[in-house]
Amino acid sequence: MSCFTCIFKGKQPPGRQTVQTDEDFSSIENVKIYSYKELRKATMDFSPGNKVGEGGFGSVYNGTLKDGTVVAVKVLSHESRQGKRKFLTELNVVSDITHENLVRLYGCCVEGDHRILVYNYLENNSLAQTRLGSNYHC
């Protein structure tokens, strides 16, 4: 069983935390940490009706957070071979970039076996003109 031990360092601005995991996960900085529970709630338990797409990473769901923010929730599939690498790449590369032509990464969930990325949600027409973070590869 894979195990991810997240240690959230203290004395950081609320919502912007450092994730440290064991194995070959290095420190990931400047990302908001979401609980699996809140993402499950936001996507109505990852219901098929909320699924908006499927990529190399896994399924993507539309969700609404408690504060009303509409998000795209990318759930890493357990079968995804490059998943771990992609997950880290997206976190490390995209988390610090804010650009009008780039999908914004809000944060992630690394809880138990779950690895999930949370982006701002783009409607179909704007998605076509916007570069996804997942286009960044190692």
Ligand SMILES: Nc1ncnc2c1ncn2[C@@H]1O[C@H](COP(=O)(O)OP(=O)(O)OP(=O)(O)O)[C@@H](O)[C@H]1O
């Ligand atoms: N931020 C988003 N807002 C709305 N829909 C999204 C968003 N991100 C992804 N999607 C939907 O999920 C689908 C899969 O996206 P994803 O980025 O996982 O895979 P991809 O674009 O095929 O790239 P790759 O397979 O290389 O990861 C997209 O085609 C789109 O329909």
